[in-house]
Amino acid sequence: MTDTTNMDRRDFLATTAAATGALVVGFWVPQRANAQIIHPEGAAWAVDPAIPEVNAWVVVAPDDTVTIRIGQTELGQGVWTSNAMMVAEELQCDWSKVRPQYASANRDAREMAPEWTLQVPGHGAQDPNGGGVPEFGERKSDGVNGIPDTLYRRMRTNGVGSVRDGRYYLQLAGAEARERLLLAAAKTWNVPVDELSSANSVITHRQTGRTTTYGKVAALAAETPHPHPETIRIKPPAEWKLMGTEQKNLDVPLKVSGKAEYGIDVILPGMKWAAVRSCPVYGGTVKSFDFDKIRHEPGVISAIQFPIPDPSLIRGHVFGGGVAVLGDTWYQAKSAIGKMPIEWDIPPEYAARNTANIRADLLASLNEPGKVQVNLGDCDAAFRSAAKIVDATYSVPYLPRARMEPGNATVLVTGNRVDIWLGDQSPQETRRSGSRITGIPESSVYVHLCHLGGGYGRNGNGPQAEQAIYVANQNRGTPIHMLWTREEDFVGTTFRSIGVARLRAALDRDGWPIAMEVRTATDVDAPGQTTGFDVAPRYFAPNYRFSTHSRKFHIPVGTRRGVGAPAQTYYRETFMDELAHAAGKDPYHYRRELIARTTLPYKADMIRALDMAAEMSGWGKPLPKGTARAIALEEHGAEGDGMATISAMVHTVSISREGKVRVERVDVAHEEGFRLINPLSVRKQIEGQIVWFYNDAMNQECTVEQGRIAQHNFDQFILSRIVDTPPEINIRFFNTGHWMNGMGHDRGTSIQSAIGDAIFQITGKRYRDLPFRNHDLTWT
Amino acid sequence: MAIDLTVNGVTHSVDVAPDTPLLWVIREQLRLTGTKFSCGIAQCGACTVHVDDRPVRSCSMPVSAVAGRKVTTIEGLSPDTTHPVQLAWIELDVPQCGYCQSGMIMAVAALLKRLPKPTDADIDAGVTNACRCSTYHRIRQAVHLAAAKLSTQVGKL
Numbered sequence: 045m046t047d048t049t050n051m052d053r054r055d056f057l058a059t060t061a062a063a064t065g066a067l068v069v070g071f072w073v074p075q076r077a078n079a080q081i082i083h084p085e086g087a088a089w090a091v092d093p094a095i096p097e098v099n100a101w102v103v104v105a106p107d108d109t110v111t112i113r114i115g116q117t118e119l120g121q122g123v124w125t126s127n128a129m130m131v132a133e134e135l136q137c138d139w140s141k142v143r144p145q146y147a148s149a150n151r152d153a154r155e156m157a158p159e160w161t162l163q164v165p166g167h168g169a170q171d172p173n174g175g176g177v178p179e180f181g182e183r184k185s186d187g188v189n190g191i192p193d194t195l196y197r198r199m200r201t202n203g204v205g206s207v208r209d210g211r212y213y214l215q216l217a218g219a220e221a222r223e224r225l226l227l228a229a230a231k232t233w234n235v236p237v238d239e240l241s242s243a244n245s246v247i248t249h250r251q252t253g254r255t256t257t258y259g260k261v262a263a264l265a266a267e268t269p270h271p272h273p274e275t276i277r278i279k280p281p282a283e284w285k286l287m288g289t290e291q292k293n294l295d296v297p298l299k300v301s302g303k304a305e306y307g308i309d310v311i312l313p314g315m316k317w318a319a320v321r322s323c324p325v326y327g328g329t330v331k332s333f334d335f336d337k338i339r340h341e342p343g344v345i346s347a348i349q350f351p352i353p354d355p356s357l358i359r360g361h362v363f364g365g366g367v368a369v370l371g372d373t374w375y376q377a378k379s380a381i382g383k384m385p386i387e388w389d390i391p392p393e394y395a396a397r398n399t400a401n402i403r404a405d406l407l408a409s410l411n412e413p414g415k416v417q418v419n420l421g422d423c424d425a426a427f428r429s430a431a432k433i434v435d436a437t438y439s440v441p442y443l444p445r446a447r448m449e450p451g452n453a454t455v456l457v458t459g460n461r462v463d464i465w466l467g468d469q470s471p472q473e474t475r476r477s478g479s480r481i482t483g484i485p486e487s488s489v490y491v492h493l494c495h496l497g498g499g500y501g502r503n504g505n506g507p508q509a510e511q512a513i514y515v516a517n518q519n520r521g522t523p524i525h526m527l528w529t530r531e532e533d534f535v536g537t538t539f540r541s542i543g544v545a546r547l548r549a550a551l552d553r554d555g556w557p558i559a560m561e562v563r564t565a566t567d568v569d570a571p572g573q574t575t576g577f578d579v580a581p582r583y584f585a586p587n588y589r590f591s592t593h594s595r596k597f598h599i600p601v602g603t604r605r606g607v608g609a610p611a612q613t614y615y616r617e618t619f620m621d622e623l624a625h626a627a628g629k630d631p632y633h634y635r636r637e638l639i640a641r642t643t644l645p646y647k648a649d650m651i652r653a654l655d656m657a658a659e660m661s662g663w664g665k666p667l668p669k670g671t672a673r674a675i676a677l678e679e680h681g682a683e684g685d686g687m688a689t690i691s692a693m694v695h696t697v698s699i700s701r702e703g704k705v706r707v708e709r710v711d712v713a714h715e716e717g718f719r720l721i722n723p724l725s726v727r728k729q730i731e732g733q734i735v736w737f738y739n740d741a742m743n744q745e746c747t748v749e750q751g752r753i754a755q756h757n758f759d760q761f762i763l764s765r766i767v768d769t770p771p772e773i774n775i776r777f778f779n780t781g782h783w784m785n786g787m788g789h790d791r792g793t794s795i796q797s798a799i800g801d802a803i804f805q806i807t808g809k810r811y812r813d814l815p816f817r818n819h820d821l822t823w824t
Numbered sequence: 825m826a827i828d829l830t831v832n833g834v835t836h837s838v839d840v841a842p843d844t845p846l847l848w849v850i851r852e853q854l855r856l857t858g859t860k861f862s863c864g865i866a867q868c869g870a871c872t873v874h875v876d877d878r879p880v881r882s883c884s885m886p887v888s889a890v891a892g893r894k895v896t897t898i899e900g901l902s903p904d905t906t907h908p909v910q911l912a913w914i915e916l917d918v919p920q921c922g923y924c925q926s927g928m929i930m931a932v933a934a935l936l937k938r939l940p941k942p943t944d945a946d947i948d949a950g951v952t953n954a955c956r957c958s959t960y961h962r963i964r965q966a967v968h969l970a971a972a973k974l975s976t977q978v979g980k981l
Contacts, residue, residue, distance in 0.1 A: 046875075107962075120920030120921030120922065122920075173871060292914070292917045295922065296922075297905060298922075299922030299925050300910045300918075300919065300925060301905040302856075302858015302859070302899050302926045304859065304922055305857075311857070334882070367940065373848070373852045374848070375845070375852060422958070446864045447923075448868065448924050449860070449921075449923045452915040495922065497923030498921040498957060499921070527861075529864060530862060530864050587895070593918075724917060728917065728959070731959075732958040732959055732961075734957030735961070757863055757864075758863045758867040758954065759865060763954040764954075764958065764960075765951070765953070766947060766948055767948035769958070769964065
């Protein structure tokens with residue numbers, strides 16, 4: 045295959061650091077080998093090492109600097125550091141000399157994983173000597189809901205799976221590199237390898253006290269295969285030295301100096317910018333646009349229409365059609381496209397949609413048979429013999445992730461190669477899109493991962509990559525940086541589905557449930573519909589029925605932070621508060637007793653979490669008028685005996701007579717499983733998610749008007765500020781002796797029910813529709 | 825039309841439409857990409873820079889309005905990441921995704937110039953930038969830590 049790139053293009057070979065100090069990425073388009081991509085200080089993407097690697101995860105330089113390849117994406121959840129810790133723990137290297145770098149998704153297309161990474165050692169969630177069984181453990185080639193056999197296995201970052209599903213092979217990768225470094229030293233000294241030990245990048249021959257460093261033997265280790273890698277074992281938690289300690293995130297210095305290279309910051313020589321306008325109604329298309337009206341605006345180059353519904357331009361969901369305008373600068377392109385007349389072709393059945401008729405449809409679906417997920421005992425009979433029936437209907441709105449960095453990607457397509465710079469949660473999928481849209485094989489698609497300005501549930505994915513690839517493919521040879529406005533970012537996303545739920549309980553004379561019935565309704569494609577209610581009730585009822593109901597709407601839905609947990613934890617925990625009040629019992633003791641009556645495998649941990657949170661909060665101690673406490677359980681996986689994450693929180697909430705809500709303090713009892721990888725990262729996740737879900741409870745909703753999402757920027761879609769943040773957050777961990785699910789997305793959901801119950805306790809008013817800012821919270 | 829402005833102590837002459845927002849001159853003409861774009865309507869503060877030592881949301885300030893004035897971006901806050909606010913941010917490991925933090929740090933640095941010993945209420949009122957990862961809990965602690973570092977620095981002078 046010949047390189048069709050013209051010679052001019054190679055003129056911008058070298059990195060040009062602009063006089064002002066900007067990070068300008070230079071590169072050359074190679075005739076045969078990999079791109080030689082210059083690595084600015086704040087860049088995160090893979091570079092080929094000048095020195096041989098020990099294995100695909102570990103490169104040790106002669107000065108003992110250790111580069112660790114990270115297969116997942118840093119979204120702020122700490123994976124850049126925790127993944128490096130898992131490798132470094134086993135490698136036994138000097139942590140202060142570790143430099144993370146993203147693994148190459150291109151290399152992942154060309155190499156298969158070493159055989160020794162393919163098997164999970166250990167025997168399930170309760171076995172400290174192994175990995176547990178990963179939730180996405182099935183070996184699937186697409187890397188979406190399974191782990192592929194390609195080099196870096198699962199590169200997708202979702203489902204709180206980075207630690208859970210990657211730990212066993214990342215620990216193995218570190219251990220294999222360590223063993224080979226020891227073998228190389230043994231070969232150098234001509235001594236048996238079992239006389240050597242290593243710590244902090246120093247190898248010691250115990251008999252003679254002789255030492256060397258990893259950096260000195262790394263080149264030899266690169267040529268020294270391990271004879272039996274399948275025999276290498278990973279350390280159980282009791283042997284961890286680095287894992288389990290609080291480590292600051294390795295990217296923080298770059299993020300406080302403006303040096304971290306986000307996707308939006310990529311500048312290539314000769315690059316042009318694209319601004320986009322998409323149909324404001326999902327599924328609508330471009331009827332016509334008038335480029336002549338803006339052709340002579342400053343900097344304007346051309347306009348390109350997206351051929352929606354071309355399925356190659358979308359990833360899983362149908363978005364609206366749209367137009368991109370190319371310009372010399374983004375501000376010019378964006379200003380021009382704002383002036384360009386565009387007529388949309390909007391299906392009338394979509395335009396007829398609004399929040400009220402969508403919600404009415406969902407409420408109607410609750411009265412249909414639905415899909416029965418669980419049916420234990422005989423609910424109907426129990427309801428007939430109830431002393432009291434509690435019946436409540438709740439609703440939650442559509443919600444976007446609204447990450448801070450608007451969608452963007454920079455793409456260069458040449459005759460035989462695609463280079464893509466972006467923050468991305470699924471580089472394997474982006475690589476596939478790059479190939480599908482251009483016809484260039486995946487082995488020639490290079491995804492250069494940048495820092496990512498928030499993800500919160502796959503917002504780091506399409507269709508920004510697909511749009512940019514499409515425009516660049518129409519302009520081969522010119523690097524194209526496509527950037528959305530904030531308004532466009534609200535259109536180019538998927539939403540947490542609008543949802544409604546009706547929960548009914550039959551109580552006996554003492555106020556205990558003899559039956560519970562749960563019906564939820566969402567968009568049929570909403571993920572996580574059974575979370576929190578599946579298999580068996582978390583709070584005991586001898587008769588239990590759970591059914592899911594649905595309709596299909598045109599608003600695209602997807603995995604927003606927490607997936608099904610935020611809505612369903614809100615329904616479940618609010619309903620438990622309502623039952624406790626109906627029974628005249630303390631909501632903490634009521635929950636505790638009902639968990640104790642279950643046979644759930646993790647019930648002891650659930651009770652412990654409640655007890656610890658209650659104790660931390662001073663549960664039962666008097667509070668001033670206008671202040672109330674509410675308790676709730678958060679669980680992920682409590683229904684089975686696989687991995688689980690269990691916690692409980694008590695929120696102390698005050699409400700002024702004018703209706704101003706303030707969360708005064710949050711007491712968090714959180715499990716640490718066998719052991720947390722980086723407890724500092726976990727604390728930060730809990731602190732952040734409490735406020736994230738405060739927003740869901742108090743502030744945020746997207747409504748639908750004439751088929752379109754009505755909110756497009758932060759003046760209408762409210763983000764909390766520091767003033768809304770609880771002044772006191774207390775977090776304590778307890779050990780449960782099992783492997784945990786993960787920490788990145790469904791912690792802190794209980795603030796929703798807690799604020800709702802505090803409103804009830806203080807004002808006497810029970811609101812069941814989020815967000816609470818829509819309601820009158822005043823009291824006298 | 826050429827407009828002169830001084831950014832991080834260096835005077836530049838840029839040829840842009842006078843209503844071009846300062847943010848885009850900083851990012852596109854001067855290629856200082858530490859200052860971020862997020863909302864474009866002065867809501868979130870990701871684009872905060874200092875103009876004559878006061879915090880300004882640069883996405884909504886026309887470049888013509890800063891002609892001849894002194895602009896400081898995150899790149900100019902300190903030459904080596906040693907501004908007390910940056911040090912406090914590192915010490916308490918504040919950032920998560922980090923995208924808002926350039927603007928947040930600039931807002932806090934300006935607040936501390938005005939109020940060297942802010943109370944929690946001062947911080948609540950004075951720091952109105954948005955952080956989607958909601959790192960506010962650590963930000964509040966880090967503002968106090970930065971204030972303490974600043975007072976030590978001042979004491980040494």
